[in-house]
Amino acid sequence: MAIIESVPxxxxxxxxxxxxxxxxxxxxxxxxxxLDVQSDATHNRSVLTLAGDAAGLxxxxxxxxxxxxxxxxxxxxxxxxxxxxxxxxxxxxxIEGATMADCVALARDIGKDVADRLGVPVYLYEEAAQRPDRxxxxxxxxxxxxxLAEKMAKPGWAPDFGPSQPHPSAGATVIGARMPLIAYxxxxxxxxxxxxxxxxxxxRMSSGGLRFVKAMGLPLEDRGVVQVSMNLTNYEKTPxxxxxxxxxxxxxxxxxxxxxxxxxxxxxxxxxxxxxxYYLQLEGFSAQQVxxxxxxx
Amino acid sequence: MAIIESVPxxxxxxxxxxxxxxxxxxxxxxxxxxLDVQSDATHNRSVLTLAGDAAGLxxxxxxxxxxxxxxxxxxxxxxxxxxxxxxxxxxxxxIEGATMADCVALARDIGKDVADRLGVPVYLYEEAAQRPDRxxxxxxxxxxxxxLAEKMAKPGWAPDFGPSQPHPSAGATVIGARMPLIAYxxxxxxxxxxxxxxxxxxxRMSSGGLRFVKAMGLPLEDRGVVQVSMNLTNYEKTPxxxxxxxxxxxxxxxxxxxxxxxxxxxxxxxxxxxxxxYYLQLEGFSAQQVxxxxxxx
Numbered sequence: 245m246a247i248i249e250s251v252p253x254x255x256x257x258x259x260x261x262x263x264x265x266x267x268x269x270x271x272x273x274x275x276x277x278x279l280d281v282q283s284d285a286t287h288n289r290s291v292l293t294l295a296g297d298a299a300g301l302x303x304x305x306x307x308x309x310x311x312x313x314x315x316x317x318x319x320x321x322x323x324x325x326x327x328x329x330x331x332x333x334x335x336x337x338x339i340e341g342a343t344m345a346d347c348v349a350l351a352r353d354i355g356k357d358v359a360d361r362l363g364v365p366v367y368l369y370e371e372a373a374q375r376p377d378r379x380x381x382x383x384x385x386x387x388x389x390x391x392l393a394e395k396m397a398k399p400g401w402a403p404d405f406g407p408s409q410p411h412p413s414a415g416a417t418v419i420g421a422r423m424p425l426i427a428y429x430x431x432x433x434x435x436x437x438x439x440x441x442x443x444x445x446x447x448r449m450s451s452g453g454l455r456f457v458k459a460m461g462l463p464l465e466d467r468g469v470v471q472v473s474m475n476l477t478n479y480e481k482t483p484x485x486x487x488x489x490x491x492x493x494x495x496x497x498x499x500x501x502x503x504x505x506x507x508x509x510x511x512x513x514x515x516x517x518x519x520x521x522y523y524l525q526l527e528g529f530s531a532q533q534v535x536x537x538x539x540x541x
Numbered sequence: 542m543a544i545i546e547s548v549p550x551x552x553x554x555x556x557x558x559x560x561x562x563x564x565x566x567x568x569x570x571x572x573x574x575x576l577d578v579q580s581d582a583t584h585n586r587s588v589l590t591l592a593g594d595a596a597g598l599x600x601x602x603x604x605x606x607x608x609x610x611x612x613x614x615x616x617x618x619x620x621x622x623x624x625x626x627x628x629x630x631x632x633x634x635x636i637e638g639a640t641m642a643d644c645v646a647l648a649r650d651i652g653k654d655v656a657d658r659l660g661v662p663v664y665l666y667e668e669a670a671q672r673p674d675r676x677x678x679x680x681x682x683x684x685x686x687x688x689l690a691e692k693m694a695k696p697g698w699a700p701d702f703g704p705s706q707p708h709p710s711a712g713a714t715v716i717g718a719r720m721p722l723i724a725y726x727x728x729x730x731x732x733x734x735x736x737x738x739x740x741x742x743x744x745r746m747s748s749g750g751l752r753f754v755k756a757m758g759l760p761l762e763d764r765g766v767v768q769v770s771m772n773l774t775n776y777e778k779t780p781x782x783x784x785x786x787x788x789x790x791x792x793x794x795x796x797x798x799x800x801x802x803x804x805x806x807x808x809x810x811x812x813x814x815x816x817x818x819y820y821l822q823l824e825g826f827s828a829q830q831v832x833x834x835x836x837x838x
Contacts, residue, residue: 247836279835295836339832424832488821504824510832513810519817524785527801535636535721535807538576539544539592540837 246342248350249279249424250294250301252334254312255327257283262315263290269307275300279510288323289332293510295339298350305334305354309362309417317413318389328385328392329364329415336372336421339512347421348372352404355419359406365396366405369420374404381418389415423456426476426515427508428484430491433501437463440470443494447472447487454490456482469503479515485522543639545647546576546721547591547598549631551609552624554580559612560587566604572597576807585620586629590807592636595647602631602651606659606714614710615686625682625689626661626712633669633718636809644718645669649701652716656703662693663702666717671701678715686712720753723773723812724805725781727788730798734760737767740791744769744784751787753779766800776812782819 256262260283271278276296283290294304309331316330334354336347351372359366373379377400387395392410395401402408403416410416432440440461445451448459456478462471472491476482492502514531521529531537553559557580568575573593580587591601606628613627631651633644648669656663670676674697684692689707692698699705700713707713729737737758742748745756753775759768769788773779789799811828818826828834 249832277836339836484817484821502822504822506824507826507830509830510835511830513831513833516814516817516831519821520781520813523820524781524816525799525801527803529804533804533806533808534810534813535546536810538807539574539636 249337287325365403365416370422372420433503546634584622662700662713667719669717730800
């Protein structure tokens, strides 16, 4: 059975009882599991991690949108994180036996369904985008809820599905398909913030680095060291090991060593297998050789 | 549910219909799956790979012993591989949620049961051994079936369970518990066999190297290169990455590069995760962060 991950971001991070009620309702859908719920009060936003088959997600996501629309009114919502809607963004991510094409189809199906039934405008993003200027979530979200009515009135900003005006209390929702995102940090054995910032500039796409890397340099004040904090947005095309090697090489330029690296949250097995294959120079290796995978065939 | 692997080696590798019938009977046991069957006609020996819970294996292994005893007569058996019994050796290997202690207990349980019910002497080996001179399979098997009656008459060679004389047609069976074995080869970018042999000598335990490495140097005639061919008998204590790094370092001593490495057959996920953690200097990583593991919790 093909498994797809979905990571809805909703604009409620303070009333955790509301979030728990929504998560419970999603977990009750056959074929869907709630893997994780993270609420941030400062951002006033929660991130739910679901996994399931297409049929289960087709049932769960409209339920999520409907429950969140009943509970959240963006006209009175305050939080640090930018947002366009009560349900802000819903990505679908291929995991096991599912392709990106499956996720694109599911995003468009569910997007249309949600817009038709619940009256919220839906924008399609990343791999599900129907025009190139909607691939990037930040471009769609720029102006936020408060600027949405004005933005939607401009040429080129009609939604992919649903009404041509914002939903009064729920704004708009961005739905799409993307690769799993890996939160990957490399800590450097130095307190020189300029070094972390220079390396971040060197490795990230926006300033000339690797295509699927977002990066910034940060101080870890309590430890007296600095960090290159990254998001890897496509580990198949920009693998972890290449990022690690490049950061290590750039750090050597400043006489600095890598102290350690860390993966925050979940990571696909394949992303780590790649690293083992690369460093061990493994030839002809297949995921079928992993005992645990074989056991579950 | 705790999953244990078992890899029975039986002394029949020519009559594949006999082996298939036995494999089918094991696969029919509830809670047991047959992952692989490899028959070698020159060795006249087959290796079956099973996975299951303890209850399933308690039913499957005596069935395997009984069916093999009916089909194989060691008095007329010829093959290149050393063997002591119709069912020659049955290791139990901890996989998921199972400990080595579970496997030791299972080996002793099943060993006693098989000896009592089927009248075949059973020796316990490796982690299940009850005396240090029975840890090593080769020591137990030395003399083979043909020398077994004489060996069993000597002091110190009474079996752990069962009759004090060989079974007339089925000899004796060696049952035990061990870590998963990883067949790991490193090919060198040279045709100098002496270099492969020197490196094998340096890295294997028997001549002063790493505790859980068996190694030999071989020519790969058709490719014009040489190979350090290894068995890693405990990847937790002697990890793959340390073996790779050591071979690479020793090869550099002779001005030789590592061409590639290969894993033959199955490998536990953890053995490759270790390598990723080591080379990426990953701190605080847990197997729970692997998305596929989380999905199956």
